[in-house]
Amino acid sequence: MSPRLTARARPLPALAAVMLGLAILAGTLPVGAQGATWVPEIFRDADLALGQRLIREHKCTECHVRNVGGDGTSLYNPKGRISTPGALRGMVDYCSTQLNLGLFPEEVTAVAAVLQRDHYRFTKP
Numbered sequence: 001m002s003p004r005l006t007a008r009a010r011p012l013p014a015l016a017a018v019m020l021g022l023a024i025l026a027g028t029l030p031v032g033a034q035g036a037t038w039v040p041e042i043f044r045d046a047d048l049a050l051g052q053r054l055i056r057e058h059k060c061t062e063c064h065v066r067n068v069g070g071d072g073t074s075l076y077n078p079k080g081r082i083s084t085p086g087a088l089r090g091m092v093d094y095c096s097t098q099l100n101l102g103l104f105p106e107e108v109t110a111v112a113a114v115l116q117r118d119h120y121r122f123t124k125p
């Protein structure tokens with residue numbers, strides 16, 4: 001083998017690895033991200049960290065546990081009364097009003113988005 005050929009051959013495996021990496025990034029990742037969990041339109045921009053903090057601060061779970069025992073989650077949709085993401089958001093809005101929590105609309109959305117992700121898991125609008 002001439003030194004020239006050897007020198008030229010070396011970058012190829014590295015290039016191949018980069019190309020493979022790009023192919024995986026371009027192809028696999030977006031598909032995986034979409035397939036993992038569908039997010040309803042009304043919760044797409046929701047601030048999930050804010051929702052989780054509000055659920056903690058307002059002791060939602062504590063009161064639900066007092067009502068139904070366990071970890072309180074059996075209270076979420078026992079009879080399928082809430083059947084859409086919009087109805088879930090409406091329920092959170094209603095509770096916020098009833099309990100005088102004074103949540104802003106985007107806070108209601110954030111809380112409902114967390115409940116959707118963790119409990120209701122609606123798969124269509």
Ligand code: HEC
Nearest residue numbers: 058059060063064067075076077078081082091092095111
């Ligand atoms: C003071 C007690 C209390 C607090 C605090 C409370 N809840 Fe509730 N919540 C209830 C009770 C009781 C029910 C069941 C009402 C019924 O079934 O008619 C309920 C029901 C719900 C439901 C409807 C469940 C379903 O699928 O039918 C949602 C959603 C909900 N609460 C969210 C929240 C959130 C979010 C918070 C905190 C921001 C919260 N609640 C704070 C007592 C409470």
